[in-house]
Amino acid sequence: MSWQIRVEHSTGYRYSSSVLSSYNEARIVPQTGSGQLTLEATVRTEPAVTTYRYWDYWGTQVTAFDIHTPHTELVVTGRSLVRTAPEQGLPADAASWSALRADETADQYVEFLRPARYTPDHPELVEAGRELAAAHDPADFVLAVGDWVRDRLTYRPGTTGVHSSAVDAWQQCEGVCQDFAHLALVLMRAAGMPGRYVSGYLHPLVDAEPGETVEGQSHAWVEGWFGDWWGFDPTNAVRAGERHVVVARGRDYDDVPPMRGVYSGGTSSSLGVTVNVTRLG
The missing domain is CATH 2.60.40.2250 (Immunoglobulin-like)
Incomplete structure (x- = not known):
């Protein structure tokens, strides 16, 4: 809805x-x-x-x-x-890992598969992404990435800045929504899944009353491509849906x-x- x-x-x-x-x-x-x-x-x-x-x-x-x-x-x-x-269901024809790693997919989505300014490669993160991919099909992999990130990052405003990278947040074990999204993207791309950064707003109340004005949030989440783009909010462990307002998409925060x-x-x-x-x- x-x-x-x-x-x-x-x-x-x-x-x-x-x-x-x-x-x-x-x-x-x-x-x-x-x-x-x-x-x-x-x-x-x-x-x-x-x-x-x-x-x-x-x-x-x-x-x-x-x-x-x-x-x-x-x-x-x-x-x-x-x-x-509204909250999007999983792609009806979800791609397999072999399809995601095919040359035509890499050519089409190359910009969302390569490291970027705030989503650089790191050997341990690359290995973690590949291990998660080996244990999950693409649809379950995105959810597993969210679990992995939340297990390692504590949400704490003020501990990172807009110029902090995914590696910075991972090494500090804390950050904000931007860091959760960046770290998820490093894992997704390491596994061969195109991933893009989404910037926008989040209504904080699941059961918001019509007409009530509340303090919202500038927010960040991710979209993975496995047959279609599918949005997931790793900070809150929810699918992107009616409470998420999309403003911009790109490789990482530097684009948006x-x-x-x-x-x-x-x-x-x-x-x-x-x-x-x-x-x-």
């Missing part, structure tokens, strides 16, 4: 001295596709400027803008209304940051990120 969710995401920065110019990209507009439909979406900035949009290589809508008037704060707010996709930019001026400090979500139906 799909939900209709309103999302308000606000993020900002304060500068120690006036910024004379800045160039920015925001990835905060939910996607339409794979069962999800974005009904409304706006992105506003303070200071107010003209924005334009484009779709990047990975299919994410990017809101781009530049500011050339002096400012000491920047706030970006995205508001959207989304009909989410909510905000990215450069500026000329003083040092910056974050004003924080707030996400409010309301189930409407």
Whole structure:
């Protein structure tokens, strides 16, 4: 069963001295596709400027803008209304390991099989992924990967940063949803299963009351390909479903940051990120 969710995401920065110019990209507009439909979406900035949009290589809508008037704060707010996709069943024609490791699969999904900036190879992780694959068929393998990751990582905010890799989190034995997703992807790719990183929002309440606004979460999970793309949330041990709002997909976090930019001026400090979500139906 799909939900209709309103999302308000606000993020900002304060500068120690006036910024004379800045160039920015925001990835905060939910996607339409794979069962999800974005009904409304706006992105506003303070200071107010003209924005334009484009779709990047990975299919994410990017809101781009530049500011050339002096400012000491920047706030970006995205508001959207989304009909989410219900929990997806396993692919009817799930691929075997031999099919996943065939040359044609490797050619088609090569970008989701190779190491990336935050999902590098590590001998012990490669071996763990291959051992899990030897003991499970592809559908059960994704679930086993989630169990393996949760057995080794403790969810603890503040122990890693956006530039931490899967190996960093694994060695520290703790991290956040981004780290859970990155570590799962290392194992999946080591076994020969294409895997992609998904960034978006999570409604925290399974039994959310329509009309009630609560604090939501910027969130990350994974999708594995074994005949079709199938989403799984390793942090919460659930299939991706109606509580998950997809914003961006890529190889890892480096492909999907909510905000990215450069500026000329003083040092910056974050004003924080707030996400409010309301189930409407």
